[in-house]
Amino acid sequence: MEQSIIEIKNLVKRYKDLLALDHLNMEVRKGEVFGLLGPNGSGKTTAINCILGLLSYDKGEIRVFGKPMEADSYESKREIGVVMQNVAVFNELTVIENIDYFCGLYVRDKKERKRLVEEAVQFVELEEFRKFYPPKLSGGLLRRLNIACGIAHKPKLIFLDEPTVAVDPQSRNKILEGILELNRQGATVVYTSHYMEEVERICSRILIMDKGRPLATGTKEELKQMIKMGEKITVDVSDLKREELQAIRNMQHVFQVDYTDGKLYVQCSGGSHNLVNVLGYLSEREVSFGRVYSELPTLNDVFLEITGKQLRD
Amino acid sequence: MQVFKCFFKIVRSKKLSMSIYAGIFFALTILFSSFGKNSDTGFQTTKINVGIVDHDKSTVSKALKTFLSNEQNVKDIKDEKKTMQNELFYRNAEYILILPKGFGESLLSENKKAQIENVKVPGSTSGYMIDQQVNKFTKMVRSYLASGFSEQQAVERAENTLRSSAKVDLMGSKKAGEQSNTAYYFQYLAYIFIALITVAVSPVFMVFYKKDIRRRNQCSAATERSRNLQLALGTLTASVGCWLVFMLLAMAMYRNEIFQSNLLLFMLNSVMFIGVSAGISFLAGLLVTNDDALQGVINVVSLGSAFLGGVFVPLEFMSKQVLTVSRFLPTYWYIRSNKLIDQLDVLDMSHIWPAMQGILIQAGFALALFAAAMLVSKQKRTA
Numbered sequence: 001m002e003q004s005i006i007e008i009k010n011l012v013k014r015y016k017d018l019l020a021l022d023h024l025n026m027e028v029r030k031g032e033v034f035g036l037l038g039p040n041g042s043g044k045t046t047a048i049n050c051i052l053g054l055l056s057y058d059k060g061e062i063r064v065f066g067k068p069m070e071a072d073s074y075e076s077k078r079e080i081g082v083v084m085q086n087v088a089v090f091n092e093l094t095v096i097e098n099i100d101y102f103c104g105l106y107v108r109d110k111k112e113r114k115r116l117v118e119e120a121v122q123f124v125e126l127e128e129f130r131k132f133y134p135p136k137l138s139g140g141l142l143r144r145l146n147i148a149c150g151i152a153h154k155p156k157l158i159f160l161d162e163p164t165v166a167v168d169p170q171s172r173n174k175i176l177e178g179i180l181e182l183n184r185q186g187a188t189v190v191y192t193s194h195y196m197e198e199v200e201r202i203c204s205r206i207l208i209m210d211k212g213r214p215l216a217t218g219t220k221e222e223l224k225q226m227i228k229m230g231e232k233i234t235v236d237v238s239d240l241k242r243e244e245l246q247a248i249r250n251m252q253h254v255f256q257v258d259y260t261d262g263k264l265y266v267q268c269s270g271g272s273h274n275l276v277n278v279l280g281y282l283s284e285r286e287v288s289f290g291r292v293y294s295e296l297p298t299l300n301d302v303f304l305e306i307t308g309k310q311l312r313d
Numbered sequence: 314m315q316v317f318k319c320f321f322k323i324v325r326s327k328k329l330s331m332s333i334y335a336g337i338f339f340a341l342t343i344l345f346s347s348f349g350k351n352s353d354t355g356f357q358t359t360k361i362n363v364g365i366v367d368h369d370k371s372t373v374s375k376a377l378k379t380f381l382s383n384e385q386n387v388k389d390i391k392d393e394k395k396t397m398q399n400e401l402f403y404r405n406a407e408y409i410l411i412l413p414k415g416f417g418e419s420l421l422s423e424n425k426k427a428q429i430e431n432v433k434v435p436g437s438t439s440g441y442m443i444d445q446q447v448n449k450f451t452k453m454v455r456s457y458l459a460s461g462f463s464e465q466q467a468v469e470r471a472e473n474t475l476r477s478s479a480k481v482d483l484m485g486s487k488k489a490g491e492q493s494n495t496a497y498y499f500q501y502l503a504y505i506f507i508a509l510i511t512v513a514v515s516p517v518f519m520v521f522y523k524k525d526i527r528r529r530n531q532c533s534a535a536t537e538r539s540r541n542l543q544l545a546l547g548t549l550t551a552s553v554g555c556w557l558v559f560m561l562l563a564m565a566m567y568r569n570e571i572f573q574s575n576l577l578l579f580m581l582n583s584v585m586f587i588g589v590s591a592g593i594s595f596l597a598g599l600l601v602t603n604d605d606a607l608q609g610v611i612n613v614v615s616l617g618s619a620f621l622g623g624v625f626v627p628l629e630f631m632s633k634q635v636l637t638v639s640r641f642l643p644t645y646w647y648i649r650s651n652k653l654i655d656q657l658d659v660l661d662m663s664h665i666w667p668a669m670q671g672i673l674i675q676a677g678f679a680l681a682l683f684a685a686a687m688l689v690s691k692q693k694r695t696a
Contacts, residue, residue, distance in 0.1 A: 052532040074535075077532060077533060077534045078534040082533075088529035091520075092323045092520065097322060102529070104315035105315055105533035106533065106535075
């Protein structure tokens with residue numbers, strides 16, 4: 001069995017009347033990129049803060065590297081890298097000084113630190129901006145600096161809390177590539193986001209949460225298999241009669257059909273020829289149709305089916 | 314020592330503001346010490362022009378003339394109304410003494426009042442002084458005559474007695490209200506210490522206690538104790554460094570007069586005040602959350618306490634009500650002690666104690682400020 005890096009059992013956290021974490025159970029295994037997916041306010045950051053010992057909690061147990069995690073678990077903290085949701089750097093220090101500062105909180109040896117700082121600068125591709133002060137950097141570069149500060153000391157476990165918020169697509173791509181590279185180098189990554197595409201792209205296992213509760217855990221394939229929908233077909237149809245709509249509804253594997261604004265939406269639970277069957281029927285009935293799309297379910301569909309609402313609500 | 318190093322990198326980023334405040338300080342010190350200091354270093358008697366019209370020509374009248382000649386510029390003038398008016402108008406004489414015939418006789422007779430007339434510039438203080446001298450001479454002669462001396466003997470003895478002077482050794486070398494350059498320098502330190510330390514140190518605490526940076530530091534491998542100790546060490550180093558720089562500058566600027574017996578007391582008073590300034594800057598750094606607001610706080614606190622505490626306006630000029638408020642400011646106690654130390658000539662405990670009281674009260678203020686700041690910092694850490 002793969003070694004557990006983080007184990008959380010029945011974690012409960014309250015902010016007065018608000019239940020921020022409701023009996024959260026979670027396990028992160030060594031070497032994986034674990035995604036915490038949920039809409040804003042779902043409790044992702046609260047969970048991370050509890051794991052890092054930044055927040056006290058009301059009930060439950062947190063173990064990191066097999067040891068209970070407390071505010072003063074400095075030995076465990078030495079192996080942890082943190083990239084906060086908000087950029088946490090000193091505006092009065094240059095790029096290189098910032099990375100050196102945060103790396104120095106973990107690594108005392110000056111020579112070793114110099115090497116690590118240099119590697120971090122290269123990793124986030126900020127070589128040209130070494131002497132720049134943060135206020136002079138763009139949003140994307142700032143995020144990269146934030147990451148460099150969190151990972152310079154080569155931690156075994158890295159927390160990345162929504163590191164791509166308000167970042168341009170180019171920088172976002174670089175950041176995601178970087179995270180995968182860190183994982184390839186041996187780091188276990190806990191990644192929180194409300195961007196399902198990012199989570200789907202980089203995470204090996206995902207925990208979907210909402211209102212502080214864990215809804216489902218597994219690989220993206222496992223999660224998609226949990227829901228009824230296996231394929232979603234969209235067809236531009238100018239006119240469709242009621243009996244034709246009913247006929248499609250009666251097809252094998254079809255469990256939901258909608259027709260609005262000249263678009264036919266067909267959701268199928270499985271099967272391999274759903275698209276051919278639908279198009280065949282339309283041709284047979286001489287119904288003219290335009291563009292055709294067929295999509296596999298996304299994590300958003302998973303979230304929608306579990307909670308009844310969109311991930312970005 | 315990452316936090317300690319970072320502390321001074323943040324301080325370094327405030328060097329422009331710091332040099333502006335230092336510049337203001339030196340301008341103020343030089344300006345006020347040159348205005349405030351009296352250049353008189355000694356005392357010299359002046360002689361008044363006195364005209365005498367002697368109708369009596371007696372032994373006593375001649376003796377009085379001789380007595381006045383020793384201390385004033387005395388000359389004979391004619392007994393003419395116009396001449397006397399001209400002499401007074403052109404200030405050739407400020408006082409004209411007229412000794413009528415029978416002046417000596419009137420003095421010898423116990424029952425008669427001495428017959429003397431005078432003409433002087435109206436409202437003249439020097440005329441009043443000559444009146445005093447004449448009065449003193451006539452009383453002295455009468456005293457000797459009453460004691461049984463002859464006219465000649467009474468006159469000679471009166472002259473001798475009045476000529477003798479008492480030797481006076483002044484306990485203090487300073488005149489009332491006068492302040493030394495050193496005292497002026499230390500006085501304005503009350504303004505610059507608060508302004509400079511707050512400009513340098515408050516931003517450090519402001520940055521380190523920002524929610525994101527604080528949390529980022531909290532989840533690092535550096536212990537909270539170590540980080541707090543490094544911040545405390547940074548504050549101490551910055552404060553002591555600032556104090557040392559200003560002490561060295563004082564020694565360079567006033568090397569001729571600063572090395573006096575009470576220099577150590579001036580330094581003790583100022584080192585206590587730098588503790589107060591550090592406390593203020595610590596608290597301000599925790600309470601204020603942005604640079605603009607901090608700039609406002611620095612100006613209000615440094616200038617406000619300087620004005621109310623007696624740095625720019627002497628405490629003697631302040632109303633009772635203002636002084637009542639001032640007593641709640643550490644600057645008041647610093648300035649009070651500074652003035653008391655400046656006036657000290659005898660360094661024993663009974664003389665030093667009033668100044669020491671002010672220094673101890675400042676220590677109390679510093680402790681209270683640090684305690685309040687610790688409380689705020691604890692609340693922020695757990696928030």
